[in-house]
Amino acid sequence: EAQVTQNPRYLITVTGKKLTVTCSQNMNHEYMSWYRQDPGLGLRQIYYSMNVEVTDKGDVPEGYKVSRKEKRNFPLILESPSPNQTSLYFCASSLYGGPNEQFFGPGTRLTVL
């Protein structure tokens, strides 16, 4: 089944404790992206990747890191999480960047205490 998977689905952590949220897609998509969803703000892009080893900042990149060492994986790293990073996170992929359908993962709900 073609899909985007994320792990973990739920995470409660404390301020400053490094964490990684994994994202994997099995559709051989070149483009991958991370969004955060907050009430009243819609989906805001954190980072995106046009292809392997190519990453770029989105609208809200502060406090996050990403890497794209393999085509299928695009992990999101929070080196020192803070409470304002409490949010619902989505990974997405599409065949190419630009005006194409994006396929979203099921989401990761993160709480930083």
Added chain:
Amino acid sequence: GENVEQHPSTLSVQEGDSAVIKCTYSDSASNYFPWYKQELGKGPQLIIDIRSNVGEKKDQRIAVTLNKTAKHFSLHITETQPEDSAVYFCAAPDSSYKLIFGSGTRLLVRP
């Protein structure tokens, strides 16, 4: 950069009635306008999209209209059913083709 505004933020309709959600965008160069549906506990899923060379597109009970002059586009759902209850997002690309999403509309279809 692109700015997308979406209204209303919440919408409650009776089953069988129609629902309309509206979005405006700021970048006149935008040429692709998707709509995503997000069901509870799931990620958004594309339900319909329209490109700037057409003014309307239909897919069964859903349709999207585009007015490039006024820079707005709308999602129309006819004969609403309880399973249409979800959060809907519109989006438009900015100059670097990154999708900018609206703030979302929570649609409730009352049985």
